[in-house]
Amino acid sequence: MFLERNDDALSLLSSILDAFSRMAGEDDPQTMYLQELMVECQKNLGDSQGALTQASALLRRRTKVQGSQHPDVLSGRHLLAQCMVDNGDAKGALEEINAFLPKSIEVQGGTHHSVLSSRYLLAQCLRETGDLKGALNELESLAVTQSKVIGERHPHTVLTRNFKALCHHLDNDFKASEAEFEAIIPIAEDVLGANSTEVLLCRYYLAQCRLNLGNAELALSEIDSLLPRLIETEGSLHTNVLGARLLRALCLEALGQREEAGRELNGLQEGFDAASLPPTHSNRTSLQALRDRLSAPPSPQAPPDV
Numbered sequence: 133m134f135l136e137r138n139d140d141a142l143s144l145l146s147s148i149l150d151a152f153s154r155m156a157g158e159d160d161p162q163t164m165y166l167q168e169l170m171v172e173c174q175k176n177l178g179d180s181q182g183a184l185t186q187a188s189a190l191l192r193r194r195t196k197v198q199g200s201q202h203p204d205v206l207s208g209r210h211l212l213a214q215c216m217v218d219n220g221d222a223k224g225a226l227e228e229i230n231a232f233l234p235k236s237i238e239v240q241g242g243t244h245h246s247v248l249s250s251r252y253l254l255a256q257c258l259r260e261t262g263d264l265k266g267a268l269n270e271l272e273s274l275a276v277t278q279s280k281v282i283g284e285r286h287p288h289t290v291l292t293r294n295f296k297a298l299c300h301h302l303d304n305d306f307k308a309s310e311a312e313f314e315a316i317i318p319i320a321e322d323v324l325g326a327n328s329t330e331v332l333l334c335r336y337y338l339a340q341c342r343l344n345l346g347n348a349e350l351a352l353s354e355i356d357s358l359l360p361r362l363i364e365t366e367g368s369l370h371t372n373v374l375g376a377r378l379l380r381a382l383c384l385e386a387l388g389q390r391e392e393a394g395r396e397l398n399g400l401q402e403g404f405d406a407a408s409l410p411p412t413h414s415n416r417t418s419l420q421a422l423r424d425r426l427s428a429p430p431s432p433q434a435p436p437d438v
Contacts, residue, residue: 167190171183171211175214191209206236217253217260232250236250255267264302284319294334296312297316301337316334317334336372339351339358343379355379371407374403381393
């Protein structure tokens, strides 16, 4: 949709909205729909606070005009929760979703696309508020429903399974994460594209899983296959590329290739500085820890058994 690509869309949409408001009034359904598009446009252009303000005002007007159970009002509450997440208020968004989702299921049915979208957002909020088990439970159930309703190869189903694999990873269940990534990546490559950001990040986390499970050689093979695509797609100084190079260095260290691991670190510190990563970011701490280990004398090898 052009609104997602054109920086002039907000001004254009504002003019159209003003015209509709004068002709039909602010309470007209078409006017309120255009206001919803305005919120979406603000979100896409990075104005998260402006989007939140407009979403709140729109929801109040819709509730007054259409009633609390109208599908457009329920959709507006979903949009408000999205805006809250964008503003870093996952806890508030979680409360909002828990308040409207049961009513949305009652009014629209458990397989309605809006309900499925709200359930995905619920899983996001659970993850961001630290409830990984809750997020995994929601994603497991959601993926089953999506597979039945829209099919296992639908992009939304694929993204849900990707997210589920990531949550397993964040929960340190690397075996489950590896299995889920191995199952979904071939489908994701076909559906989303082999060079899509989602697929590239899946492959990055798959390599991480393999390293954490002690298979550094397989992890290195995955990273060596991934890096050229990642550089082509994101650029050599993108934080995703720098993170993949750091992971490659960790694989090399695990395989005993200390000199090559050290060479892989060249430029990473400067890249992280340019990306303004905070000092406590995991990539920075991992980089420093790896540098410390590589600068220390190698551990003496135990004599072979005889």
